[in-house]
Amino acid sequence: MPNSVNTPCLHRRAHSQRKDTNIKQKLLGTLIAVAIAGTVSGSVFAGGETVEDLKAQIATLTAELEAYRAEEALIEHNLSLMTMADVSMNARDWKGFNSVHSHDVWVKSSDAPVTTTDRDTHLAVVQSFVNAFPDHKIEQPYVAFIGQGDKVCAVHQNGGTFTQPWHLPGTDIVIPPNGKNYTMKMVTIAMAKGDKLIEEQIFYDMADMAQQLGLSQ
Numbered sequence: 001m002p003n004s005v006n007t008p009c010l011h012r013r014a015h016s017q018r019k020d021t022n023i024k025q026k027l028l029g030t031l032i033a034v035a036i037a038g039t040v041s042g043s044v045f046a047g048g049e050t051v052e053d054l055k056a057q058i059a060t061l062t063a064e065l066e067a068y069r070a071e072e073a074l075i076e077h078n079l080s081l082m083t084m085a086d087v088s089m090n091a092r093d094w095k096g097f098n099s100v101h102s103h104d105v106w107v108k109s110s111d112a113p114v115t116t117t118d119r120d121t122h123l124a125v126v127q128s129f130v131n132a133f134p135d136h137k138i139e140q141p142y143v144a145f146i147g148q149g150d151k152v153c154a155v156h157q158n159g160g161t162f163t164q165p166w167h168l169p170g171t172d173i174v175i176p177p178n179g180k181n182y183t184m185k186m187v188t189i190a191m192a193k194g195d196k197l198i199e200e201q202i203f204y205d206m207a208d209m210a211q212q213l214g215l216s217q
Contacts, residue, residue, distance in 0.1 A: 075147040078192040082145075082152050085197060086138045092130065094123060102196040109202040113170045122200075125169040132167075132177065133160030143185065152190050159183030162213055175215065182212035 081100045088096035098119055107122045108115045111129055116122045130136050137158060144155040161181040165174050184204055191199040210216040 071149075074149070075152075078150065078152045078190075079145060079147050081192050081195070081197050082154055082188070082190055083140075086154070086156070087140070089126060089130070090137050090140075094127070097126070098123060100195070100197055102193070102198045105196070105198055105200065107200045107202070109200075110204050110206045111169070113168070121169075128167050128169050130160075132164050132175075133162055134164060136160030138186075150192050152192065154188045154190075156186055156188075157183065158186055178214060180213045182209050184209055184212075 084100045085097060088094070088100070101119045101122065103119050104117060105119050105122055106115065106117055107125075109125065112125045116125060137160070139157040142154045142156045144153070146153050159182055161179065162177045163179060164177050166177070167174050186202065186204040188203075189201045190197050207216065
């Protein structure tokens, strides 16, 4: 599994670097051609292009490069929001955790009986979990970390020891601790808007976790 989930992350980086390099190489080649031609309007090159044609190509390639860099900057920003949320959770820094979530964040998670639609409820779900597993940590760096547009996805390893009562969110159920620990991979897919995460879907194998904790029949 680690090899397969790492592949998209590596591909995104390699594709990004290759795309950036190709654009710059084409732009450089065009600039050199224009420099050789000088400013003599009407000069015709072997391929039939005139100096004016090459100037138009420069403008197009420059715009493409700027758009690409803006897209990459947006992705990096959104990835940083996800990182901030998880780092804050590890540190139990709830002010920092709240700072990257919108007040009406929509979250669907395996450990919540219903989808939450506000920041306070989402925080309560997270706190009920980490209170039951005080040593719970999300490992950094992520197993895989990718982004496209306003979407980000993180695959991470996490684990903890069940040493405190687990109050299941939205219910009266309290599971007594047994001192057992678990470790597993989790996937979070999120959507960002501005400086906030506005939507999250969190997936992990609850059956495997229950088995590790001795809670399954």
